[in-house]
Amino acid sequence: MGRGRKRLSRPLAIGVLVVAVTGIGLGLYWFQPWKLWQDETVQEALPSVVAPTAPPAGAPSASPSPAPRPRTLAGGALISHEHATSGSVKLVRLADGSHVVRLEDLDTSNGPDLRVWLTDAPVKEGRAGWHVFDDGAYVSLGKLKGNKGSQNYALPADIDPSRYTSVSIWCDRFDVSFGAAELART
Template sequence: MSRRVVVPAALVTAVAVAIGLYLFQPWKAFTDTRVDEALPTVVVDQGDKEATGTARPPARKKTAAPVDLAQGTFVTHEHDTSGTARTVRLADGGQLLRIEDLDTSDGPDVRVYLSTRDADEVESGLGDGAVQLGKLKGNLGNQNYTVPAGTDLSEFRSAVLWCKRFSVSFGAADLTPVAS
């Protein structure tokens, strides 16, 4: 073969391989990232305030436990996925999505969403009104995702691990309200 054919063919092949590696990141099929975050707690001051202006007794500190709002178990979509999802309200009024005992595949661009659709329905798309909480921190373990202030969690039906690059759901969990 002539050099005029081999050199351009080699360059085209190299560019195609580089693009393929960037898009698919095949090494992630062999890697795991473990994240083990603790569930945040808030310390509140339990001291009594004196209306008369007299000295205040020493403050008593108390750790306030988060309140579970909804929870569910992940189901598999494009990749084997297991674990649980919980929405919780912290004592300071903040809200978060907590993912526990997660076990899924690592991916090139996996994000965590809240969706107004059921877990089975998000396999075909997130639907209108989905809220992105951030990039998946790790494919194994326990992790927390802050829910934006003002978000009404009662509007959301599932937590979703969504590969943004390929528009596929790795897995999702229906969020069933917890009886109070």
């Protein structure tokens, strides 16, 4: 009678071990805790104006007019939500009429599946990042390039930037804001 128990307990132990190892593997994949200790710094310059080309040889030269410069339309300081976050955000219209969201001096935690969102929701403090951008419209401007530094995110041409009032560093995997900034019009 004792032999039957040993036969049952060994497959049960192996089954429990397989489930535990699988669960740990899935948990590590899902949470990616090592990213909390990995910083990725990105330093991008604000996209500049393309220098005008010289007139063809023999053509009368007109006095060069100053090239249009990028113009900041709105900006704000990042506040912390789920993770300590600092830096500033600017909504910039470039000389060609396109728009970028610029993160400057960003400092936040790294994490799985971080995105930059342009939203129409107000920035709420004190909610630890949960349920702060659940309502309203947003545009994902792409994956966060780095959790530190200064970087640019182009707005799609069909997006009207005046409809949006805030920017969030958003963790798409867990639906939580790491930090956000209200965009005050300048």
